[in-house]
Amino acid sequence: MAPRADFDVAAAHRYFAAACFNATWDLIEKEDRTPADDQRMISLALASMYHWSERPDCGATERSVGYWQVSRVHALVGLAGEARRYGEICREVSGDLAPFYRGYAHEALARAARLAGDTAAAAEHLAKARALASGITDDGERELLVADLATLG
Secondary structure, X not given: OOOOOOOOHHHHHHHHHHHHHHXXXXXXXXXXXXXXXXXXXXXXXXXXXXHHXXXXXXXHHHHHHHHHHHHHXXXXXXXXXXXXXXXXXXXXXXXXXXXXXXXXXXXXXXXXXXXXXXXHHHHHXXXXXXXXXXXXXXXXXXXXXXXXXXXXX
């Protein structure tokens, strides 16, 4: 079914990519999430990723951040396999990006491995993320990644 002639699909994708991403963050930061909030958080993260993927300005950076967020929400709700799956996609799309993005891909994989009880893989990804963090020249970006890595031990 084609959209109405007066409907701007590109504008809708721009709006929903950001709106869903930000609503996901609100739920990530919510301290007393309910099971319904958890499901909504997953749905919003996936919706954000979809709308980003439909935008012509969606490059590796946007995909890296989006897949990292999808991995994180799955980890937050205890779905280690899905967290790992999206962490792997994040790592794939982050391959040529700056250390900040590659570090976060390993952060996602460390978090997923830890959740799954794979301490060796968690330690390996944590070490890779820390090494990448040391190469981040922007103080704010480095501090952000280091702070997230500190939550993993």
